[in-house]
Amino acid sequence: MVSKEKLKKQVEKTSNALKDGVKKAGGKGRHKGVVAHKHCRICHLPIDTKREPEICGDEACDKKWLQNKKNEKMVRIAFFFFALVFFAPLILVRLGVFD
Numbered sequence: 001m002v003s004k005e006k007l008k009k010q011v012e013k014t015s016n017a018l019k020d021g022v023k024k025a026g027g028k029g030r031h032k033g034v035v036a037h038k039h040c041r042i043c044h045l046p047i048d049t050k051r052e053p054e055i056c057g058d059e060a061c062d063k064k065w066l067q068n069k070k071n072e073k074m075v076r077i078a079f080f081f082f083a084l085v086f087f088a089p090l091i092l093v094r095l096g097v098f099d
Contacts, residue, residue: 041065 037046040056042064047056055061092098 041068 036049038049038051038054039045040047040058040061041054042061043056043058045056047054051057053065055065089098
């Protein structure tokens, strides 16, 4: 069996080490010691908070990000086109153009 004294010393040693680690880490809340950062939108690597666009700069991430931007633009255009196709006849009937 483990003696009480030996166990007490081990617990004190561990608690002191934890206290010292917390003091060194600094910060607030439960994220003490974590440097403020963002993550790449594509590969999720940590990047600087001031990085714009929010990608890491890797060539593959650049290509993927540009493709995503292009797709977003096409979806936006398609949305407005279909909204126009749907609402234009309703508006024209209300205005009396088609009787």
